Amino acid sequence: DTGVSQDPRHKITKRGQNVTFRCDPISEHNRLYWYRQTLGQGPEFLTYFQNEAQLEKSRLLSDRFSAERPKGSFSTLEIQRTEQGDSAMYLCASSPRDTSYGYTFGSGTRLTVV
């Protein structure tokens, strides 16, 4: 296990379609985070899990967004009825229980809504 894996790397979808992204964290990490990054900006927090429990959600995560981590391993982020404003890089990160260690980010999924 060499890092955080995200799939797909790129996704182009038509407005109104649903999309789902997957994140596989580093296996021994129990915390998993989703961030969104638009061009020229820093990442913005969306949500985070400790094991399978979703502990915090940002106001950015509208009711069209849902995230799951069903067995405390991989996670999925679904966006329903996509809008052009959803176009961004969606980043997943993981960290161990000891918060003195930083995150490891994946390479992200770039979503383009046309």
Added chain:
Amino acid sequence: QQQVKQSPQSLIVQKGGIPIINCAYENTAFDYFPWYQQFPGKGPALLIAIRPDVSEKKEGRFTISFNKSAKQFSLHIMDSQPGDSATYFCAASIGGAQKLVFGQGTRLTINP
């Protein structure tokens, strides 16, 4: 209260120079301040992080200076190289590396 303000937006330095990137925060509850480096098409990678109980931390060519009273911290890159050309983000959080609040980023270019 939750913002982290980063400057400059972009910076060009000659090889061997010492680029300095600055960040300021408002929320005194922040207790973890990392710096991330991001190359195009990649996720951010942790460079170095500091807690507010120390004023300086060095790791290799990277140094964080922290001024708790001014609520500011900065990244210095010694002996900069063209390979250091990337976007750098400061961040802050409460309770260690949990929910991070990122700065807006600095695009650094090191000319050969």
